[in-house]
Amino acid sequence: KVNGERLWSRMMEMAQIGGTPKGGVCRVTLTEEDKKGRDLFIKWCEDAGCTIEIDQMGNLFARRAGKRADLNPILMGSHLDSQPTGGKYDGVYGVLAALEVIESLNDLDIVTEAPIEIVSWTNEEGARFSPAMIGSGVFTGEFTLEYAYNQKDKEGVTLGEALDQIGYKGEFPIGERTYAASIEVHIEQGPILEAEKKSIGVVTGVQGIRWYDLKVKGKETHAGPCPMHLRKDPVKATLPILNEIYQLAEQFAPDSRATIGDIVPTPAVRNTVPSELNITVDLRHPQSEILDEMHYRLQEIISQYHNQNGIEVTLEEIWHSPPVAFAQDVIEAIQASVEDLKVPHMKMVSGAGHDSVYLSRVTPTAMIFIPCEDGLSHNELEKAEKEDVINGADVLLNTALKLAMY
Amino acid sequence: KVNGERLWSRMMEMAQIGGTPKGGVCRVTLTEEDKKGRDLFIKWCEDAGCTIEIDQMGNLFARRAGKRADLNPILMGSHLDSQPTGGKYDGVYGVLAALEVIESLNDLDIVTEAPIEIVSWTNEEGARFSPAMIGSGVFTGEFTLEYAYNQKDKEGVTLGEALDQIGYKGEFPIGERTYAASIEVHIEQGPILEAEKKSIGVVTGVQGIRWYDLKVKGKETHAGPCPMHLRKDPVKATLPILNEIYQLAEQFAPDSRATIGDIVPTPAVRNTVPSELNITVDLRHPQSEILDEMHYRLQEIISQYHNQNGIEVTLEEIWHSPPVAFAQDVIEAIQASVEDLKVPHMKMVSGAGHDSVYLSRVTPTAMIFIPCEDGLSHNELEKAEKEDVINGADVLLNTALKLAMY
Numbered sequence: 021k022v023n024g025e026r027l028w029s030r031m032m033e034m035a036q037i038g039g040t041p042k043g044g045v046c047r048v049t050l051t052e053e054d055k056k057g058r059d060l061f062i063k064w065c066e067d068a069g070c071t072i073e074i075d076q077m078g079n080l081f082a083r084r085a086g087k088r089a090d091l092n093p094i095l096m097g098s099h100l101d102s103q104p105t106g107g108k109y110d111g112v113y114g115v116l117a118a119l120e121v122i123e124s125l126n127d128l129d130i131v132t133e134a135p136i137e138i139v140s141w142t143n144e145e146g147a148r149f150s151p152a153m154i155g156s157g158v159f160t161g162e163f164t165l166e167y168a169y170n171q172k173d174k175e176g177v178t179l180g181e182a183l184d185q186i187g188y189k190g191e192f193p194i195g196e197r198t199y200a201a202s203i204e205v206h207i208e209q210g211p212i213l214e215a216e217k218k219s220i221g222v223v224t225g226v227q228g229i230r231w232y233d234l235k236v237k238g239k240e241t242h243a244g245p246c247p248m249h250l251r252k253d254p255v256k257a258t259l260p261i262l263n264e265i266y267q268l269a270e271q272f273a274p275d276s277r278a279t280i281g282d283i284v285p286t287p288a289v290r291n292t293v294p295s296e297l298n299i300t301v302d303l304r305h306p307q308s309e310i311l312d313e314m315h316y317r318l319q320e321i322i323s324q325y326h327n328q329n330g331i332e333v334t335l336e337e338i339w340h341s342p343p344v345a346f347a348q349d350v351i352e353a354i355q356a357s358v359e360d361l362k363v364p365h366m367k368m369v370s371g372a373g374h375d376s377v378y379l380s381r382v383t384p385t386a387m388i389f390i391p392c393e394d395g396l397s398h399n400e401l402e403k404a405e406k407e408d409v410i411n412g413a414d415v416l417l418n419t420a421l422k423l424a425m426y
Numbered sequence: 427k428v429n430g431e432r433l434w435s436r437m438m439e440m441a442q443i444g445g446t447p448k449g450g451v452c453r454v455t456l457t458e459e460d461k462k463g464r465d466l467f468i469k470w471c472e473d474a475g476c477t478i479e480i481d482q483m484g485n486l487f488a489r490r491a492g493k494r495a496d497l498n499p500i501l502m503g504s505h506l507d508s509q510p511t512g513g514k515y516d517g518v519y520g521v522l523a524a525l526e527v528i529e530s531l532n533d534l535d536i537v538t539e540a541p542i543e544i545v546s547w548t549n550e551e552g553a554r555f556s557p558a559m560i561g562s563g564v565f566t567g568e569f570t571l572e573y574a575y576n577q578k579d580k581e582g583v584t585l586g587e588a589l590d591q592i593g594y595k596g597e598f599p600i601g602e603r604t605y606a607a608s609i610e611v612h613i614e615q616g617p618i619l620e621a622e623k624k625s626i627g628v629v630t631g632v633q634g635i636r637w638y639d640l641k642v643k644g645k646e647t648h649a650g651p652c653p654m655h656l657r658k659d660p661v662k663a664t665l666p667i668l669n670e671i672y673q674l675a676e677q678f679a680p681d682s683r684a685t686i687g688d689i690v691p692t693p694a695v696r697n698t699v700p701s702e703l704n705i706t707v708d709l710r711h712p713q714s715e716i717l718d719e720m721h722y723r724l725q726e727i728i729s730q731y732h733n734q735n736g737i738e739v740t741l742e743e744i745w746h747s748p749p750v751a752f753a754q755d756v757i758e759a760i761q762a763s764v765e766d767l768k769v770p771h772m773k774m775v776s777g778a779g780h781d782s783v784y785l786s787r788v789t790p791t792a793m794i795f796i797p798c799e800d801g802l803s804h805n806e807l808e809k810a811e812k813e814d815v816i817n818g819a820d821v822l823l824n825t826a827l828k829l830a831m832y
């Protein structure tokens with residue numbers, strides 16, 4: 021069993037970095053706050069005797085040697101970046117639980133056969149740079165390094181520049197690390213475990229995600245003298261489109277999701293009809309065929325509104341992360357651990373994307389979930405019970421031991 | 427008659443300051459560009475022999491002495507600030523036409539009985555600081571100086587700070603100037619004169635305007651794991667409200683206007699359902715009773731959506747500028763001038779707010795309009811014909827002479 025108090029106090033200490041008045045965290049990727057979080061994490065890892073390596077994407081790897089250097093390491097970890105109005109648990113829990121596993125092994129004087137590594141991936145959240153999970157995506161060959169470096173935030177800063185600015189563009193080449201297995205512990209970010217009164221979710225896969233940029237173009241004009249019937253108002257034109265997007269989610273209920281997270285008018289001025297609206301669309305479904313159907317329906321909706329009354333509507337898909345099934349042997353190792361530890365548990369599918377999605381393409385991977393209050397996440401009030409936090413770390417420790425010992 | 431070429435070339439020179447690639451102007455109030463525009467205007471006025479005074483609101487006054495210092499001056503002018511994606515004519519035309527009147531009087535060696543003053547009002551547009559026409563509003567006692575100084579832009583900079591930053595918080599006390607009459611020449615910013623093939627509009631009044639801040643509050647949550655039926659999505663909740671606002675405009679067609687110029691989600695992130703949307707609403711109508719009815723209907727709409735499904739909807743009126751009727755004698759002086767000059771003309775009501783709205787409360791006031799292409803304004807492609815620009819300045823000159831000579 022891990023030292024739960026140490027883990028909890030480290031989580032609370034890390035939550036100070038970018039801590040918000042409402043008790044949440046704003047430690048957005050590649051900001052000064054992210055740098056401080058990374059610095060602290062590296063210090064803790066070094067104190068625990070780990071060797072640090074930083075790759076060209078700014079992904080952080082902390083290695084604890086095993087008895088046999090010829091064996092591929094077991095990977096554990098998640099991400100330290102947060103949403104702008106994020107919580108204390110999303111991501112950071114998986115990183116610090118992995119550190120706690122290594123510290124517990126140190127305390128117990130256990131040397132595993134295979135080495136063990138902790139990872140903290142760059143820009144998992146996708147809140148500043150699209151897409152989400154780009155650090156693990158580049159690591160596993162889903163995106164090129166060049167593609168990632170060129171992604172821009174809303175201010176026009178590229179990811180490459182932001183890495184340089186905080187001094188975390190590492191030297192270590194991408195893709196030269198291979199692992200025997202990968203395990204990530206995370207809060208569920210949804211309401212299922214809480215409703216089912218389970219402390220642990222054995223995660224068997226992740227639902228599919230498609231991200232789009234929707235642009236509705238009209239013509240900017242004065243709010244006063246221009247008669248309503250002469251306007252090409254993109255706000256007015258957007259309403260039925262967004263309505264249909266929400267209906268699309270309803271049509272494929274209950275497992276479908278549709279989210280309009282951002283709307284940016286240009287110009288954004290009280291007394292001017294905007295010339296255009298830039299809108300983000302996030303569609304999800306656990307089944308590949310249904311997500312594809314939603315994708316085609318969305319395109320139909322758009323084409324139906326395109327060029328009506330001089331309004332130009334365009335849709336660009338900027339990311340597609342198909343549904344993922346995790347590796348059977350890692351799932352079984354987790355399942356065996358929760359049974360050994362006798363914690364209430366259930367199998368489930370993740371509603372959020374995670375770095376494990378990309379990891380699973382190159383390494384046998386699975387995840388461990390713990391409940392969070394009201395299923396609330398991407399919210400400053402995000403909350404997890406200490407008991408569940410500790411249970412999850414215990415399951416991680418036991419699973420890692422099983423996998424690293426043979 | 428004025429020197430049309432001089433006027434035109436000055437307008438084109440001023441349009442360089444904040445000039446945009448699309449041929450428009452971005453000279454937003456109290457920015458560095460606005461400062462440059464003010465500096466250039468003051469230089470021109472001084473070269474024309476005028477005395478400059480700047481009041482505590484940053485309003486600029488340039489005075490040409492008359493024969494009799496005991497008479498109240500005739501005021502002409504408008505504003506030099508622009509929309510962020512504005513045109514070369516809105517506001518600046520009225521200021522530089524007034525300068526051209528003074529230069530023409532210089533050329534013709536005419537000294538009027540009453541003094542003549544040019545004014546350029548601070549923040550007419552209301553694009554950066556609310557409300558519009560705040561410079562003339564403070565001048566005429568509609569708002570206190572303190573209220574104006576405390577208005578904030580989106581970055582949280584106050585109008586008072588912005589005045590200090592560009593060095594245009596003047597010494598001259600507010601409200602110590604009185605005028606015999608005030609005339610403003612402006613582009614119509616609407617399609618009527620063009621449609622009616624008239625070069626001059628004799629403006630008899632201005633329609634009423636009401637500005638609101640609409641806030642729709644839900645609960646931020648993760649775009650993936652949170653099921654649709656558990657969400658309190660402010661974007662989804664906003665759609666029917668905005669629909670009803672557009673229907674409200676239709677109900678009082680054809681003279682009503684409803685504009686949703688700005689929508690700001692918080693947070694503004696792809697994979698998070700926002701916690702709230704801040705939306706601006708601009709309602710207009712030329713008749714006071716109908717604008718009031720629209721106001722009450724809007725409140726009914728809001729109350730009907732308030733607290734449905736855990737969504738909180740609030741509406742705050744932040745500005746009300748009732749319909750205005752201009753002064754009969756100034757209208758008649760303009761009418762006589764257009765008849766003398768034999769330019770095609772018509773009487774009309776302004777759809778846009780203007781500084782003359784506030785001036786008319788303390789001074790006999792009226793306006794002169796010229797057409798603009800497609801009625802387009804608050805747009806970089808805003809365009810007026812040189813011939814109309816010169817006609818408007820001629821009418822201004824003749825009207826000012828009538829009023830300043832008795």
Ligand SMILES: NC(=O)NCCC(=O)O
Nearest residue numbers: 144145152372373650697
């Ligand atoms: N875990 C998490 O919040 N990931 C962000 C990617 C997503 O949008 O699902």
Ligand SMILES: NC(=O)NCCC(=O)O
Nearest residue numbers: 244291550551558778779
């Ligand atoms: N003339 C002009 O564009 N004024 C801005 C105030 C308004 O919104 O009408």
